[in-house]
Amino acid sequence: MFADSPQGGDDGRRSDASENRPWLLHTAKRKTTAGPAARAADPDRLLEEVASEANLARALLNVIRNKGAPGVDGQTVEEAEAQAPRLLAVLRRDLLAERFRPGDIRRVWIPKPGGGQRGLGIPNVVTRVVQQAVLQVLEPIYEPSFHTSSHGFRPNRGAHTAIAEATGYLEAGYRVVVDLDLAKFFDRVHHQRLLDRMSQRITDRRVLNLVRRMLKAAVVMPDGTRVAVEEGTPQGGPLSPLLSNIVLDEFDQELARRGLRFVRYADDANIFVRSERAGIRIMASLRRFLEHRLRLQINEEKSAVRKPEQVHFLGFRFLCNDRASPNTGITLSDKAKRAVMNTIRELTPPNWGRSINSCMEALSRYLNGWIAHYRLCTPEAARELGAIDAHVRRRLRAIIVRQRKRSRFLYRHLLARKISKKAAAGAAYCGKGSWVKSNRPGMTKAYPPAWFCERMVSLKTRWSELNTPRVSDQLTLAL
Structure with a gap:
């Protein structure tokens, strides 16, 4: 965290958050330091685009709209908005000088619908603003190259487009499903492998170093214990979904290279084949690819070769009982x-x-x-x-x-x-x-x-x- 930020050395003067909203909206509409054409011409200066006043203002507006809980430092989005002009000025200065250091991540546990708990990592508000600013610059670079069968955390895609594509495969006769679930995926992302893959597209080492620092931010457990992070991209920050898609895009491209029909949403993937024998063979092959190439583990309890009626995907269940009819029913899981x-x-x-x-x-x-x-x-x-x-x-x-x-x-x-x-x-x-x-x-x-x-x-x-x-x-x- 920067030393003279509103978190490190507030002088006690506070303004009403609503007073800064017009300023933020006006600033966010300005042209960024480097537009798409400039980015293509000078990829070594992406940090200037991340730290542009307009990009940071848009990032803060998005964080405000998403609300969210405070991080370890206790600062709320309303408090950040009340200090917006000064906060963004200090952020811009520290980012360009490579002095910005992400705050610790607050670990919270939420119940999972099927039982158990899911761990979320809540960055503080300022770190969320920086993550959002990086997302706004990197997403346009990666989005065009992501596979069309990837639906999670992407613009104009989601659960509905995933279910629609899956239904199309079932109605085309691919009625055996290789149902894959990755075990603790967000906690097991290999940092160096992710950064190496990003370096193939991002040549500005300063941006890669910024992402590295955010990945390595320590986690504060509910009991106050501070834990160093060696792997994973914690769910809860704006940048985590994009990073997860960058990791799993290699998996998508491998499936496409093999000519397989698939639908992926985050760490859940369904591959559609015509026979159980083919499904068993593909499951074994993909297990080797995930473990050896991506260093990820399949959740053996949740993964199997299944009939469509046995698949529960994104809260839906498919009905294909009548083989004489191509129509696929969709009901609740x-x-x-x-x-x-x-x-x-x-x-x-x-x-x-x-x-x-x-x-x-x-x-x-x-x-x-x-x-x-x-x-x-x-x-x-x-x-x-x-x-x-x-x-x-x-x-x-x-x-x-x-x-x-x-x-x-x-x-x-x-x-x-x-x-x-x-x-x-x-x-x-x-x-x-x-x-x-x-x-x-x-x-x-x-x-x-x-x-x-x-x-x-x-x-x-x-x-x-x-x-x-x-x-x-x-x-x-x-x-």
């Missing part, structure tokens, strides 16, 4: 179903103390985003989406039951909702807990599906809306 159920459980706690409407609002915000990701599901998923909707309604009814506290209060409440005395008594006085009462006829009549659909998102309905062409699109196709 088991892991995706468990994850959404767990989140619904967290958003509908038994002790919910606010109004039921506020609970439905929180659920709607989450479910809207969730179904946007899973809109690629085909009609085969309708039953599963309907089952999730029913589960949501039942949990909400259970909250309504618990909020009435006593059976007689629930009985009066149901009568007020025009439920017959018999049905109301059957729900209120059944002698069971709130979960059983939530599914009794008195409760389901008082709060039918239509009542919830008027007030919150229905996954099945929203999925149908997302997959129904707009009238304007239908007219265009007709013409």
Whole structure:
């Protein structure tokens, strides 16, 4: 970290972060020190482009938009924005003088959907700005040469394009999948090998040295222990995804050289072949390539030669049961179903103390985003989406039951909702807990599906809306 930065020697004067936003926007619109033409003509001066005022301003704006937690130093993005002009001036000076030193990385652990924990490395805000600035310069250099079957962490690509390409291979008759998962990939990237590969395209040694210093930044564990880093590119920083794609592009090019059909998203890759025998042979060959050439390990528990129905990829599962039909169904993976159920459980706690409407609002915000990701599901998923909707309604009814506290209060409440005395008594006085009462006829009549659909998102309905062409699109196709 630079000595007289806002982290190292703040003079105590703070300005409102919002006051600097116009300045940042104006500065970010300026031309960079070296545009694409200059970069091609003088590749030895990439650091000047990284450290240009406009590039750093754009980097800070991107870090602000992405928000994120503070690093080891505790500085927030709001504090960085409040000091933007001075912060960027010091950053520019220290980068050009090669005095910038990344701060330590804060290690945090987050639960994985399938169980266990995933380690993230959170750089401090200033380091994130520098990583973002480097990303903005290096990504245009590497992006055109990346393979088209690589979909993770790339502009205009993502899970949807990956699933679409995979579906195309399955429908073309490649219905055996070599399902590869790399073991602890982000923790095992070999630093020198990565830098050697980067040096084939990046001749500015100053940029390579900057990347090296960021890779070698020490990690501070949750207990405060400071650990030196010898390998890996920790998830959590803006530059890590690009570096991972640079490493695995060699794998992509090897698959392409062999004429294989594949889809890769980060450290998950599916190779599509026509027979199980071919899949077994390819799995053995790729294991040797990954271990000996890239120094990476296959996750043996998660990797195998599988039928499409057994593959869980990016939260989706493929359905190709009918060999006579080329069509491929897309539904939810088991892991995706468990994850959404767990989140619904967290958003509908038994002790919910606010109004039921506020609970439905929180659920709607989450479910809207969730179904946007899973809109690629085909009609085969309708039953599963309907089952999730029913589960949501039942949990909400259970909250309504618990909020009435006593059976007689629930009985009066149901009568007020025009439920017959018999049905109301059957729900209120059944002698069971709130979960059983939530599914009794008195409760389901008082709060039918239509009542919830008027007030919150229905996954099945929203999925149908997302997959129904707009009238304007239908007219265009007709013409």
